[in-house]
Amino acid sequence: MRRWNGWGDDQFNLELPDGGRRFLEDRIGAASPLSDISLEEACARVPISRLPAHRDVILDAEDRVRHARGQSLADWLAMRSGEFGVFPDGVAYPESSRDVKALLHYAADQGVSLIPYGGGTSVAGHINPVAGEKPVLTVDMGRMNRLIDLDRESQIATFGAGTPGPLVESRLRALGYTLGHFPQSFELSTIGGWVASRSSGQQSLRYGRIEQLFAGGLIETLQGTLEIPTFPASSAGPDIREMILGSEGRIGLITEVKVRVTPLPAHESFHVVFFPSWDKARAACRELVQNRTQLSMLRLSNAIETETQLALAGHPGLIGMLESYLSVRGSKHGKCMMTFGITGSKRQCSNALKETRAICSGYDGIYTGRKLGDKWAAKRFTMPYLREALWQLGYAVDTLETATDWDNLDNLLNLIEENLGNRLNKKEESVHVFTHLSHFYPQGCSIYTTYVFRVAASYGETLARWKTLKDSTSTVIVNNHGTISHQHGVGKDHAAFLPVEKGELGMLAIQSLCRAFDPAGLLNPTTLVDQ
Amino acid sequence: MRRWNGWGDDQFNLELPDGGRRFLEDRIGAASPLSDISLEEACARVPISRLPAHRDVILDAEDRVRHARGQSLADWLAMRSGEFGVFPDGVAYPESSRDVKALLHYAADQGVSLIPYGGGTSVAGHINPVAGEKPVLTVDMGRMNRLIDLDRESQIATFGAGTPGPLVESRLRALGYTLGHFPQSFELSTIGGWVASRSSGQQSLRYGRIEQLFAGGLIETLQGTLEIPTFPASSAGPDIREMILGSEGRIGLITEVKVRVTPLPAHESFHVVFFPSWDKARAACRELVQNRTQLSMLRLSNAIETETQLALAGHPGLIGMLESYLSVRGSKHGKCMMTFGITGSKRQCSNALKETRAICSGYDGIYTGRKLGDKWAAKRFTMPYLREALWQLGYAVDTLETATDWDNLDNLLNLIEENLGNRLNKKEESVHVFTHLSHFYPQGCSIYTTYVFRVAASYGETLARWKTLKDSTSTVIVNNHGTISHQHGVGKDHAAFLPVEKGELGMLAIQSLCRAFDPAGLLNPTTLVDQ
Incomplete structure (x- = not known):
């Protein structure tokens, strides 16, 4: 069953190898854990709901606990201490766009705040209710999880917005396709959540971010149904897709998502190269991507991450051999690990591998083959x-x-x-x-x-x-030319920083959109725009 | 000098070969031309300006004639008949963002409509003034045409918004770079116009549409300056870039454009394949693009276009030989011509050519080499x-x-x-x-x-x-699942059709944006949104 106060399935545990523990103790000292409250104790803290009765609204305490927080560290501390602050007043599990419409009518009629909830994997506070006069209803989209249609010719699949990553891929795989969107949260996060928060997956080099994959769909709003038709491209004015992408529930509830899918590749493999220094590693990565080499995935760990990963990996024999080999080849302290993936036809993969190895060699990269790459792939979601x-x-x-x-x-x-x-x-x-x-x-x-x-x-x-x-x-x-988020979104934790990035007029644009669709501010208030 | 009533440089003429004329007479009959008015006659029709005096506003009749219309057929008929309907009341040629700001203040103070004008190549009525109570000032961005900055590491170039295609490319080429954006209007259209109208270039397969190239910039609005910072990607809420792309002058005047550039490729060539039928040709193109073959350009003419192009090409010897060759190989009536471009490193081009030829062979495509492809490239803008x-x-x-x-x-x-x-x-x-x-x-x-x-x-x-x-x-x-425009934009000619595509709520989104920045409706009224 899903952990109520942390990540993933409670039957699955990852042990930290002894070497990993010693490594951390050496770096930041030995630690003592805090004690967690139990689910029962958390449920006992749930107050009486303020929601007016509705057939589809569940007031059960456990449902409300399980939908109160996401996965940021602050969320963990709240769930484990019991200091939740605010719980949603109820949870609904719509099964159709019609159900969602009914909930929107209910919210508008009764002055209820709605929080759309996908996989609950936000690490920026997207789905946390805030204190306020309006009762809060969390709308869990998880029952809208079907593959509705697959257009093989145009390579477009239509999914219910609450479909989680593994179901997206297994449904498509059975028909010979993949979406290729693999965020770290893949096991739990949903296709609608990806759109709402502008997520990016580990193989974005091949498949693109969700912006490139999202082709259209249905959004239920307080003003009615917004249908975004699919076109391969268009110059017909500003792109409505791009207003929904990253809207984080402020414009409406996404119910149906049409995505661009790809036939399963003939070949896919992951490989690792070590570089003797950060400067050389960074330069190699820049050349690879600016050269448009057909990689599907690329990741470069800096020296401390490389050292940490090798220490925490728990394969002392293999890692020892690797360290000796790299040391002989001149890559010791300060070495940086680059992992890359190639995906496509046999010809494309063979060319990409040649091109990548040639470029890496130019920066003294030592190619170590597929062993570590395969390990990365096997553990990518754990x-x-x-x-x-x-x-x-x-x-x-x-x-x-x-x-x-x-x-x-x-x-x-x-x-x-x-x-x-x-x-x-x-x-x-x-x-x-x-x-x-x-x-x-x-x-x-x-x-x-x-x-x-x-x-x-x-x-x-x-x-x-x-x-x-x-x-x-x-x-x-x-303050230093970074975006407040590349892949996690804004939520509530980043909302105060957004105006620095977007500027006063960028915020005016976003606010005018939200207000046009939700003048009373019922949808996910203080997320994205903290007013 | 630029033609005042048609396309391009008046020193350059393209003759229709005799065979081409016979071909058309055979298809739709012999024709008699209408007589055109002269520039002097057009100038004589320009009424007194309604604009209040301003240092930077030119009221000269010829300036007003030359900025009255774009390049749609309706525009041609207006310019050649003299039935312009409406002329702008004046033209301004700002040289800086400060000048543009001053013009916006003037417009707001005096109740003047502003029409941003790039290369004047619109074929959808974007820059045509409409009848109304407010005087109309056309703002020609052509003097803001400098390469302002080139960041070689991040591959970002900053241009004045009025820089036309040839200047964009020549400035970059001198430094070893290309933007790679080649719309048919390349000779005259400007980088700011490309952004405002969401244009696409002939080599979009490699370089992307202007949406992929536009990284940020400055937009002067009636509410102040909107600065869009450059990030390689972001999940920080809806993308403001995408609201400016296709805004067609309704939100503000783009003054500075930052674009993603690419080092000049080591190799580029264009090739032609003939297919025996439309069905096979279409299927080959679909496979090429769905296979992610690294082409830079792809174009498929249907049978009538293929026949028309060969008839109008004016190389009877070469075409005759080609027809005989194709006939022997089984490609005669109904044949379709596919032109493709490959661009990149020697290895990438060699692989792309092999992959393309292999896929085309599978659909009975006959590869004819580079001769016709090179001709296409030489004439691409003529x-x-x-x-x-x-x-x-x-x-x-x-x-x-x-x-x-x-x-x-x-x-x-x-x-x-x-x-x-x-x-x-x-x-x-x-x-x-x-x-x-x-x-x-x-x-x-x-x-x-x-x-x-x-x-x-x-x-x-x-x-x-x-x-x-x-x-x-x-x-x-x-009404049949097509976008009203893939690359020409909405303008005034398509505005009435946009609501079918965007829906009531899509239009609400666009209108709310325009109103937030321009509540009085001074900027390019009736373009994009016809109210």
């Missing part, structure tokens, strides 16, 4: 489970991400790492910080930074540590 | 000059274009051709109609249809013929 293992040891983990142009990459990356690494100095706490680049564009790339710190003696103090780290780094990002 | 030659013979030419998904391609293409071909039957006039597909996506492609008919005995009747053809076919397009 990394979030590691957070649970670390939590049980008393370590809190969170990530921050942005994207910037190439000419600003090192500057911003260093500012982010320095800020996170030093911000708790006054509290004499160390923070272990490491970074990878995982989405590459000719113009620049994403920066994805993980930070690990010890939980404090209390939940309150732990939350304060997180808030200090998160808010100060968000400020660093938007 | 085709609009042919319109002048045909006009002088008494033939009117216009084009219509859309895009649709693959599963609807033949249906829509046939409906468009049938409607154009038969619509003047009551007048006992034949229309020569032919089509190519020139922008390909895994999901579908563009449909670009050319129609040629004889001018009537009067300008009024000729305009009526055009209006019948244009409006009825636009109706066919939007």
